[in-house]
Amino acid sequence: MNRGGFWSDVSKYRVLLLMLLPAVLFFLLFAYIPMAGIVLAFKQFNYNGGIFGSPWNGLDNFRFFFESGDAWRVTRNTALYNIAFIIVNNVLQIAAAILLFEAARPFFRKIFQTMLFLPYFISWVVVGAIAYNLFNYDYGMLNSVLGWLGMEPIDVYNTAAYWPLLLVLISAWKALGYGTVMYLAAITGLDREMYEAAEIDGANIFQRIIHITIPNLMPTLIILMLLAIGNIFRGDFGMFYNMVGTNGILFSTTDVIDTYVFRALTANNDIGMSAAAGFYQSILGFVTILVANWAVRRYDKDRALF
Amino acid sequence: MKMKTKKATLLPLAAALSLTAILSACSGGGNAEPSAAPTASPAPSAAAGESSGAVDTSQEVKLKMILVGGKPVDYDKVFGELNAKLKEKINATVDVEFLDWSDWNQKYPLKFAANEDFDLVYTANWAYYNDQALKGGFLELTEDMLKKYAPQTMESMPAVSWDQAKVDGKLYMVPNNNVEVNDKVVLYREDLRKKHNLPEINSLDTYAQYLKAIAANEKGIIPYGAKAGDGWKWHEMDQATLEQHNDWNLVDTTLPLAYKMDDATGQIFNIYDTQEFKDLLVYYKDLADSGVWSKNVVSNKNDVWQDIKAGKVASYAAQNLGTAGANLAEMRRDNPSLEVAIADITPDGKKIAAISTQNGMAVHATSKNPERALMLIDLLQNDKEIHDLTMYGIAGENYVPEGDDKYTAGPAAGNYTGFSNWGWNSPLNRKDASYPKEADDIFNSWQSKIYHFPLETFVFNGEKVKAEVANIGNVMTRYAIPLEYGLIKDIDKGHADLIKQLKAAGIDKVQAEMQAQVDAFLAAQK
Numbered sequence: 001m002n003r004g005g006f007w008s009d010v011s012k013y014r015v016l017l018l019m020l021l022p023a024v025l026f027f028l029l030f031a032y033i034p035m036a037g038i039v040l041a042f043k044q045f046n047y048n049g050g051i052f053g054s055p056w057n058g059l060d061n062f063r064f065f066f067e068s069g070d071a072w073r074v075t076r077n078t079a080l081y082n083i084a085f086i087i088v089n090n091v092l093q094i095a096a097a098i099l100l101f102e103a104a105r106p107f108f109r110k111i112f113q114t115m116l117f118l119p120y121f122i123s124w125v126v127v128g129a130i131a132y133n134l135f136n137y138d139y140g141m142l143n144s145v146l147g148w149l150g151m152e153p154i155d156v157y158n159t160a161a162y163w164p165l166l167l168v169l170i171s172a173w174k175a176l177g178y179g180t181v182m183y184l185a186a187i188t189g190l191d192r193e194m195y196e197a198a199e200i201d202g203a204n205i206f207q208r209i210i211h212i213t214i215p216n217l218m219p220t221l222i223i224l225m226l227l228a229i230g231n232i233f234r235g236d237f238g239m240f241y242n243m244v245g246t247n248g249i250l251f252s253t254t255d256v257i258d259t260y261v262f263r264a265l266t267a268n269n270d271i272g273m274s275a276a277a278g279f280y281q282s283i284l285g286f287v288t289i290l291v292a293n294w295a296v297r298r299y300d301k302d303r304a305l306f
Numbered sequence: 307m308k309m310k311t312k313k314a315t316l317l318p319l320a321a322a323l324s325l326t327a328i329l330s331a332c333s334g335g336g337n338a339e340p341s342a343a344p345t346a347s348p349a350p351s352a353a354a355g356e357s358s359g360a361v362d363t364s365q366e367v368k369l370k371m372i373l374v375g376g377k378p379v380d381y382d383k384v385f386g387e388l389n390a391k392l393k394e395k396i397n398a399t400v401d402v403e404f405l406d407w408s409d410w411n412q413k414y415p416l417k418f419a420a421n422e423d424f425d426l427v428y429t430a431n432w433a434y435y436n437d438q439a440l441k442g443g444f445l446e447l448t449e450d451m452l453k454k455y456a457p458q459t460m461e462s463m464p465a466v467s468w469d470q471a472k473v474d475g476k477l478y479m480v481p482n483n484n485v486e487v488n489d490k491v492v493l494y495r496e497d498l499r500k501k502h503n504l505p506e507i508n509s510l511d512t513y514a515q516y517l518k519a520i521a522a523n524e525k526g527i528i529p530y531g532a533k534a535g536d537g538w539k540w541h542e543m544d545q546a547t548l549e550q551h552n553d554w555n556l557v558d559t560t561l562p563l564a565y566k567m568d569d570a571t572g573q574i575f576n577i578y579d580t581q582e583f584k585d586l587l588v589y590y591k592d593l594a595d596s597g598v599w600s601k602n603v604v605s606n607k608n609d610v611w612q613d614i615k616a617g618k619v620a621s622y623a624a625q626n627l628g629t630a631g632a633n634l635a636e637m638r639r640d641n642p643s644l645e646v647a648i649a650d651i652t653p654d655g656k657k658i659a660a661i662s663t664q665n666g667m668a669v670h671a672t673s674k675n676p677e678r679a680l681m682l683i684d685l686l687q688n689d690k691e692i693h694d695l696t697m698y699g700i701a702g703e704n705y706v707p708e709g710d711d712k713y714t715a716g717p718a719a720g721n722y723t724g725f726s727n728w729g730w731n732s733p734l735n736r737k738d739a740s741y742p743k744e745a746d747d748i749f750n751s752w753q754s755k756i757y758h759f760p761l762e763t764f765v766f767n768g769e770k771v772k773a774e775v776a777n778i779g780n781v782m783t784r785y786a787i788p789l790e791y792g793l794i795k796d797i798d799k800g801h802a803d804l805i806k807q808l809k810a811a812g813i814d815k816v817q818a819e820m821q822a823q824v825d826a827f828l829a830a831q832k
Contacts, residue, residue, distance in 0.1 A: 069810060246536070248783050270772055
């Protein structure tokens with residue numbers, strides 16, 4: 001690369017760079033610049049001082065979270081739920097994508113795809129209300145059906161043990177369509193000649209799936225996993241809050257960092273303490289993604305994010 | 307910049323991914339801040355008067371006023387008319403800036419911090435009154451000023467209202483002049499009470515008897531409705547069954563700390579530690595086991611009042627009298643086949659009046675025309691014509707006056723409502739003609755039992771113990787609510803758990819801090 005090559009590169013790739021510009025601006029404006037707000041985690045915020053003028057208070061904002069004795073429980077819940085979501089959702093999405101691609105004609109593929117996608121657009125508030133009407137002890141649909149069958153009613157909203165399964169299922173139902181489209185796009189992009197060659201060599205459909213489709217989906221899977229892993233310590237607030245609400249009986253198995261912090265801080269609106277909780281999650285997420293990326297790098301250098 | 311050539315397979319994916327990344331970056335953060343908007347209940351009207359002419363108003367001034375709430379649709383019409391009148395009376399016009407409910411609590415302090423140019427501002431004990439008074443945001447109002455520029459207000463306002471509005475002995479607002487009682491009532495299906503021949507509801511026991519009878523005899527009706535998972539950290543009956551029943555006052559609804567109303571020394575105690583609370587748990591457990599409320603009450607997502615209106619729920623407790631009265635009127639209008647009634651289940655208790663700083667108007671510390679600002683407040687509160695106009699809008703459009711002290715909603719009622727004109731509530735307020743007589747009767751019977759006590763205006767400042775306050779709130783949601791709603795099988799064990807968790811969350815430290823503040827508050831009053 002010669003001197004001044006930068007500008008010639010700029011002019012050479014100007015169209016591509018222009019396409020990149022909105023994303024760069026977006027992240028600069030909404031992700032990088034606001035990052036300076038992290039200082040709030042160590043400050044006693046007041047309106048007069050603002051973000052930078054408020055007095056420092058050391059680690060005071062972190063106290064509530066770590067002194068509560070709940071920090072470990074909610075952090076563990078958050079991570080376990082997200083790991084379960086990542087594994088279950090990706091497996092189901094890949095399976096659905098392969099099934100749609102191999103088994104359905106293009107016309108039906110479109111219809112199924114749309115149907116699978118539908119739950120993605122239903123807001124969590126609505127999902128929460130639907131779930132309440134399904135599982136309500138007194139008049140929920142589940143218990144009505146059980147009643148007709150002469151079985152004992154199930155008290156879903158007072159039994160913490162059901163919830164991990166329930167939440168994983170609901171998350172899978174909601175995310176299925178979105179992920180399926182992503183994997184379907186990847187499969188559609190695969191070179192058809194590989195399949196034709198395999199077919200001529202006598203490979204049946206299962207062999208083709210196991211030896212061609214799945215290995216070729218690995219790069220997609222790895223990138224999606226890496227992105228998901230970075231958020232492993234962020235609970236999906238919309239989901240947990242609307243499904244569980246403030247039902248204390250379920251907290252032992254359903255409380256995640258986000259709902260815990262929300263409940264603790266809505267009463268006193270303390271910006272510093274909220275920032276501290278966010279900071280904690282960011283640090284954990286950052287470390288996890290570094291470790292995960294390092295692991296991927298060791299396995300296959302080309303597939304790591306950086 | 308070099309681009310790595312990747313397989314073509316990744317291209318559609320990359321497009322999809324960048325979209326996801328952008329979407330997910332969008333979905334971060336976001337804090338819902340529920341803001342409580344107290345409803346003003348009108349009081350009967352009396353005097354009207356003329357403004358004093360002794361002040362020099364030869365110079366025309368433009369006043370700027372800040373109010374909380376959304377700008378009403380008919381603002382231009384109503385305030386246009388107001389300004390014509392004000393020009394005549396005090397040679398001034400006023401322009402209002404509205405801070406919308408969605409973000410008023412962020413904007414409000416900023417108006418002071420940035421020292422913007424305004425003269426009058428709405429304030430209240432729940433809207434930064436103490437905070438801004440101590441920070442020097444408001445002009446101190448002396449008795450001389452009030453006598454000179456707000457003589458009518460000076461005359462009609464009870465002395466106790468002025469006293470309640472003082473912060474460290476100094477006055478910074480003209481509080482509203484309106485008696486409200488904080489006590490809560492129950493609303494229930496009267497037709498069902500008659501049908502099952504149940505005694506009149508006037509105590510905890512008769513209420514329990516009613517609820518249990520409905521549970522046993524009315525299939526398909528849930529006797530008691532609550533929205534327990536709404537962030538409120540108590541059983542919804544607690545204000546009646548715990549506070550009013552025992553004459554206690556909770557210092558801050560997010561903490562289980564209270565004092566006895568007649569205790570002059572202001573001893574703070576932990577409500578959960580009392581025998582009264584334990585007894586109440588037995589009362590609640592009995593109700594829960596009788597099927598008085600849904601087993602899923604903590605997850606209830608339905609609107610309780612709508613369920614009552616639809617005949618699915620028989621009762622709620624404990625609500626503001628004003629809300630219950632309005633609901634009663636609504637039921638009579640919309641669904642007269644169901645008969646509801648209001649009852650006070652603690653009729654003998656001491657009643658707490660809402661303190662005057664519930665609503666009020668203050669003058670900005672750097673106002674250039676504090677005299678004219680005070681004169682405006684005087685007119686808003688005490689001039690019948692101006693009070694009617696600013697409270698209810700244009701007669702015949704936004705409201706229809708009935709006599710001197712009542713009104714009914716006009717065709718354009720919705721176009722002039724929803725903002726804090728409660729700041730100048732006064733005896734001139736009109737009453738909604740459809741407001742039920744029963745509610746009025748209860749209110750009147752309360753008037754004589756209103757009890758004033760030294761700690762009435764005490765507000766706890768939790769800044770020093772904010773970590774503990776946050777954790778105690780979480781413990782209350784997680785351990786106290788299920789326990790109170792009878793969802794824990796063994797109440798003794800549940801109670802022991804609650805106490806243990808509270809200790810761990812630092813209740814002792816908060817209690818000590820609160821006691822210190824109470825002691826200082828009482829000492830300052832002497």
